[in-house]
Amino acid sequence: MEVLAITLTVFVLAMFVGFEVITKVPPTLHTPLTSGSNAISGITLVGAILSAGLQLTTLTTLLGFLAVVFATINVVGGFLVTHRMLRMFKKK
């Protein structure tokens, strides 16, 4: 129960930080914001690596492996495509 209180605190505070910083992103950058935040949601990769590495049962290893693949596509594809886009935004 104590752990839940701490994690909930972190969750609520992070949401507030999120709302504060994201409302300042201009519409011009809304596509890179979507793809970049998308890459960050691939953070679940951390959990995937743990499952793939712990190798407790064949099933969990397989699930972990698949999750690593999916999350890595998300992370690498997301950051790379965002970089490609952002480099195109130029001043006159």
Next chain:
Amino acid sequence: MRLALVNLSYLVASVLFILTFKGLSHPRTAVRANLMGSLGMLIAVVATLLLLDWGPGVQRYGVILAGLTVGAVIGALLALKIQMTAMPQMVALLNGFGGAASTLVAGAALLEELAQGRLPSTQSTVATVAAGIIGAVTFWGSLVAFAKLQEIMPGRPLLFRGQQALNVALLAVSLLLGAWLVAAPQATWLYVLIVALCTVLGVTSVIAIGGADMPVVICLLNSYSGLAACATGFVLDNNMLIIAGSLVGASGLILSRIMCRAMNRSLGNVLFGGVGAEVVTGAAADAVYAGRVKAASAEELAMILESARRVVIVPGYGMAVSQAQHAVRDLANLLESRGAEVEFGVHPVAGRMPGHMNVLLAEADIPYEKVREMDAINPSFAQTDVVIVIGANDVVNPVARTDPKSPIAGMPILDVDKARTVIVIKRSLSPGFAGIPNPLFAADNTLMYFADGKKAVLDLVDALKQAA
């Protein structure tokens, strides 16, 4: 000690993620911001590898490395090959993969607890259920969104009798089964069943949404993929996952709200309204257009453009479809070289995802200062000589201001009709997504140029050059 070090690395990664969002507040700092995000991810991954016990076998490396390599190659290929016009599909696909990963991780974590002879805590099981539901809906919903945007599936809303009741039932049963799983975590088949039901839910809920509402769907699925990661964080008691996930969750929610506001519709109406399923044609359209629509030749339009001092170009999804952004850039440069002031006006929901038009114009080397938001450009239309509308329809339909019964009533639009002359480049008089005729096309100050977007702009460029 090692654990503390890993947790400190996670803190560093979390801070870098927050700085990523902060840096995206300006194009100048955005490239660096994205690099900070990737650095944060690298730190998080390396720290996690250190967390594992590397003692006995080296086969741990094997599985992880294989997964990372396969994922990185696919991800890099996708990111480098994709055309800028296809960015909405790409983002939809990536959203889905993130959701799938979270569902898999939460399921694996449940099995691991049980395999070690422990019962997961209530918090952990509740979060597992959440990750399963949100992740599965995200994955399958995103695949449907991808198929619609890629035109593998029809873009119009697919509706059937009892669809909403079915969706509500699927969610309710999933939640009930989830409560059961919390009470009896050993019954892992419940998790499989929940994921299966939410697979159906993801499909049936997104097929009901039409093409032009995709910006909202993409934002929402983006938000879901973050919330799924967040739920996984609650499963694993990992603060970094919670922070990163909730940042993404917040981002997607904010964008969905902005998109809905730009259409003057509620989120519920977008998700369940099935807007775009009906199209007004025949007599109703004739009443608006008959005898009033004036088509012009490229030469006539060039003559008007020649004397224009201020020109505003309004792009829509049609520009993306015909890949006309580079031709548009040439036209803008040509007009500027003749002393005209050229700006671009972009509606928040133009295109198939938020900021879609801005990316395409940036790709064509158009400086971002020239691309103005709706509220910034609207007051200037009255002092604008010529507006060129290319591939946009509903977002410039004055009916939104005048007819309270119209499906787009109250939607903020670009007031292009206030300009002296409006040139509309369009293939035909076919209605836009809202399925209604657009009186702008029949207005006294409007000239239509019927052609494919790219060809039309190239025609104008040629005609302008000849006129010189």
